[in-house]
Amino acid sequence: MSASELAALGLDSSTPTLDPSIQFGGFLDAGFGTTFAAKDSLWHAQGSVPSHSTFYVGNFNLFVRKDLTSFLRMMGEVRFSYLPNGSSSFGTEARVSTVAYDYADFGRATRWGAIIIERAYVEMSPHPQLNIRIGQFLTPFGVWNVDHGSPVVIPVRRPWSVGVGWFPRRQTGIEVFGRADAGRWGGGYHLTVSNGTGPVSEYADLDDNKAIGGRLFVEYQGQGFMRLGTSAYYGRETDTSFNLALVGDKAKAYEQIESQFDVLSWSGDFTWDIGELHLQTEWSISQKAFTAKGRAQALDLGGRAVTPSDVLSWGGYALLGYRLPWLGIMPFVVFERVMGELSYNRINMVTIQGGLNVRPFDMLVFKVSLERVILHDALVEPVTILQSQIAIAY
Numbered sequence: 001m002s003a004s005e006l007a008a009l010g011l012d013s014s015t016p017t018l019d020p021s022i023q024f025g026g027f028l029d030a031g032f033g034t035t036f037a038a039k040d041s042l043w044h045a046q047g048s049v050p051s052h053s054t055f056y057v058g059n060f061n062l063f064v065r066k067d068l069t070s071f072l073r074m075m076g077e078v079r080f081s082y083l084p085n086g087s088s089s090f091g092t093e094a095r096v097s098t099v100a101y102d103y104a105d106f107g108r109a110t111r112w113g114a115i116i117i118e119r120a121y122v123e124m125s126p127h128p129q130l131n132i133r134i135g136q137f138l139t140p141f142g143v144w145n146v147d148h149g150s151p152v153v154i155p156v157r158r159p160w161s162v163g164v165g166w167f168p169r170r171q172t173g174i175e176v177f178g179r180a181d182a183g184r185w186g187g188g189y190h191l192t193v194s195n196g197t198g199p200v201s202e203y204a205d206l207d208d209n210k211a212i213g214g215r216l217f218v219e220y221q222g223q224g225f226m227r228l229g230t231s232a233y234y235g236r237e238t239d240t241s242f243n244l245a246l247v248g249d250k251a252k253a254y255e256q257i258e259s260q261f262d263v264l265s266w267s268g269d270f271t272w273d274i275g276e277l278h279l280q281t282e283w284s285i286s287q288k289a290f291t292a293k294g295r296a297q298a299l300d301l302g303g304r305a306v307t308p309s310d311v312l313s314w315g316g317y318a319l320l321g322y323r324l325p326w327l328g329i330m331p332f333v334v335f336e337r338v339m340g341e342l343s344y345n346r347i348n349m350v351t352i353q354g355g356l357n358v359r360p361f362d363m364l365v366f367k368v369s370l371e372r373v374i375l376h377d378a379l380v381e382p383v384t385i386l387q388s389q390i391a392i393a394y
Helices: 002-007
Strands: 024-034 054-067 071-079 099-101 108-111 114-127 129-137 169-184 186-193 211-222 224-247 251-272 277-290 312-323 329-342 345-361 364-375 383-393
Touching: 054 345, 114 169, 169 224, 277 329
Parallel strands: none
Antiparallel strands: 024 054, 024 383, 054 071, 071 114, 099 108, 114 129, 129 169, 169 186, 186 211, 211 224, 224 251, 251 277, 277 312, 312 329, 329 345, 345 364, 364 383
């Protein structure tokens, strides 16, 4: 509507729109998966793939958003989970049980779950190119960390390298970001200062070194839509404990460093949509270096005391898909390479995946994929994983 038409309705076109209501949204997914491997394969004990053919609910996430003023708002996201029930560290520990006896139902047994806080922040927008978030936010890197909802992700699960931990999934601190557009070109930036990572980084920093990070991206609307981005992160992860001692008539506390290392990570990503063809790729490299005080001893699988060593990790994926004109069907293929450290375990992995992403309308997606995982220099043989999923945004 023109400025005069808005004025006739008593509205000012120069004033940002304010919706004072609380807005809710989110996404839900459920699926079925199975692993094709020998019954005595170590894959069945890992917990990273289905040990048997299994139906499951993966994510049930709720968004909460509210505009407080024209430039001040809040945002929260929580994931409802069955965890920690059934959790086991790579199948080597007894499963956690959350069985409790419901006093409101004649003491019948039930299993409780938990809430995972994905993000919770206050956001200020003093200028279109200057926005400030304070609280817990998703780390701005790559394609599928911030846009992590299962209806958006093309395969059943995000690639291994996205959630490997080279970049923290979320941080608590301050994020400054903005963007600008001019004709067919656009671009933006993100800068972050946070507690970094650690056992309680959501609400406490166990050292005085703040993590810093950032992202730059540029977009072009010409031959389709293209986005090229780069992200970086540097931080120190520290785990400590306190010992108490009596010195004279005073009680003193001494901080003991259990583990401490620095992480420097960089990634690049590229997305290109031309017609119905979709190309997406992102690659990362990460260096993990222990400090002199942080080389705490650990136990390896043989029970021997070893000193943690520095490690350089790298990896990424390339995805190619084509959206057909019938029911939003997209056949896709994904190639992935990961080498270095994955969830504190050394790994040299190649995966090849093919599948279908079916989007009959915007809020509903069906997916099915077949993935071959090959671990080089490992004690386990290659494995084939079948996964399917239905995901809905609400």
